Amino acid sequence: MFARVLTIARWxxxxxxxxxxxxxxxxxxxxxxxxxxxxxTLAPGAQRKIVIDFGxxxxxxxxxxxxxxxxxxxxRREMDRRSLDVLLTKxxxxxxxxxxxxxxxxxxxxxxxxxxxxxxxxxxEAAGFGWQARYLGAIAGTVCELVVIASVAVLFxxxxxxxxxxxxxxxxxxxxxxxxxxxxxxxxxxGNTLLERLSLAVPSLxxxxxxxxxxxxxxxxxxxFVVAVIYAxxxxxxxxxxxxxxxxxxxxx
Amino acid sequence: MxxxxxxxxxxxxxxxxxxxxxxxxxxxxxxxxxxxxSALPAIPFLEVLALGYRETVADLAWMQAVQYYGExxxxxxxxxxxxxxxxxxxxxxxxxEHAYVLGAFVLATDGRDLDAALEVLRRGARALPESHRIPFxxxxxxxxMGGDVDAAVHxxxxxxxxxxxxxxxxxxxxxxxxxxxxxxxxxVLWNDLYHNTDNPSLKIVARESLxxxxxxxxxxxAQGSASDGxxxxxxxxxxxxx
Numbered sequence: 001m002f003a004r005v006l007t008i009a010r011w012x013x014x015x016x017x018x019x020x021x022x023x024x025x026x027x028x029x030x031x032x033x034x035x036x037x038x039x040x041t042l043a044p045g046a047q048r049k050i051v052i053d054f055g056x057x058x059x060x061x062x063x064x065x066x067x068x069x070x071x072x073x074x075x076r077r078e079m080d081r082r083s084l085d086v087l088l089t090k091x092x093x094x095x096x097x098x099x100x101x102x103x104x105x106x107x108x109x110x111x112x113x114x115x116x117x118x119x120x121x122x123x124x125e126a127a128g129f130g131w132q133a134r135y136l137g138a139i140a141g142t143v144c145e146l147v148v149i150a151s152v153a154v155l156f157x158x159x160x161x162x163x164x165x166x167x168x169x170x171x172x173x174x175x176x177x178x179x180x181x182x183x184x185x186x187x188x189x190x191g192n193t194l195l196e197r198l199s200l201a202v203p204s205l206x207x208x209x210x211x212x213x214x215x216x217x218x219x220x221x222x223x224x225f226v227v228a229v230i231y232a233x234x235x236x237x238x239x240x241x242x243x244x245x246x247x248x249x250x251x252x253x
Numbered sequence: 254m255x256x257x258x259x260x261x262x263x264x265x266x267x268x269x270x271x272x273x274x275x276x277x278x279x280x281x282x283x284x285x286x287x288x289x290x291s292a293l294p295a296i297p298f299l300e301v302l303a304l305g306y307r308e309t310v311a312d313l314a315w316m317q318a319v320q321y322y323g324e325x326x327x328x329x330x331x332x333x334x335x336x337x338x339x340x341x342x343x344x345x346x347x348x349x350e351h352a353y354v355l356g357a358f359v360l361a362t363d364g365r366d367l368d369a370a371l372e373v374l375r376r377g378a379r380a381l382p383e384s385h386r387i388p389f390x391x392x393x394x395x396x397x398m399g400g401d402v403d404a405a406v407h408x409x410x411x412x413x414x415x416x417x418x419x420x421x422x423x424x425x426x427x428x429x430x431x432x433x434x435x436x437x438x439x440x441v442l443w444n445d446l447y448h449n450t451d452n453p454s455l456k457i458v459a460r461e462s463l464x465x466x467x468x469x470x471x472x473x474x475a476q477g478s479a480s481d482g483x484x485x486x487x488x489x490x491x492x493x494x495x
Contacts, residue, residue: 042316181301212348
């Protein structure tokens, strides 16, 4: 089973890395990170903060952009090309197929994140601010977030068009970042059980955002990392299983 | 051949039209009244808009604030909306220490609103209780802009309780105590600095200050004055609330 999943994942990653959009994004990342060094002239005294803030945010935003542009069309593309028909005649379940697609997408994002982090580290060093190991904490949080959003994109891509899948993924990303504030508002308004229950379906993306802590030298308790990793995995597996259930019912002829 | 020439003419005409319209548009922007603040949405809206990128949006708002201040220096605005920028930055990123310090400085010096500046710094002190720069700035502005030496001594004392800024704050506290005529208090503070600093230059300054204070005390005793006025009070510890 794992061999089949890994084969699908590998080919998904290879296919994505062949896409020109990834190279454009990498170039954009380099320009953005470099420009953050230029932006610092507009904020004397806060240069280090701004370079790190912009760099970490750019890594997150660009990886999300890749998911929205590429991740949401992963399944549909193979359906259109009819390559999925051939693949499913092999002894591969639809869950394995989706899991492989998701793993391929996550691997690509991981490669992308590592490269962008390298560019950021070089940029920070070049600016003379000194790269610090604790920045990796924020990047690890970003990776957890990407794992979740990638699973959501795969879920949506199983039952709708790439455009709608991208829009739904974007909507859930926005809702995920607003969920904490919304919950506070619900609590302040006396509480609403239905809304509270609905909010549980929305990924709590604030958990993965460690950029503020990292930039302001605030120690992040190790428990938060552990909870973030477990949450990301559980949420992703649930989303992929749901995707497999939906995908199993689809008639691909 | 003729068709290609026509296409080229159409293309060049379109390019020329685009360049002209761009120039007109740029001129319109230059002539438009200052719109810096309208470019920054209301704070609650900004909070929602920032999603998970609050610190980055705070940075952008701060850069806009700096530009707005730059325009003021060149006579482009009256600085009346600077506080709005500052509130946006501090709401989005309450731990942005530099924004509190520099923002308060601008409000106090160019804006001539010391109360607003101190309020910004108080908000900063609540968000960053470990900061030594914020109480130091409060002391500095209170002394330089407000002329309230007593309050400045209190704030410097508070800044001196923070390990990072202790020496600098103690030095100012000692200086002001001497100005107030509290020679014993000034002596105690300089003596503390002299014995506890690792900075050789500061040690020299502290020793010279101690010598000058001792000379002043001897002179005062020679004149038969038994009292040190307000200086007979115990030294300001700086402990307490801002």
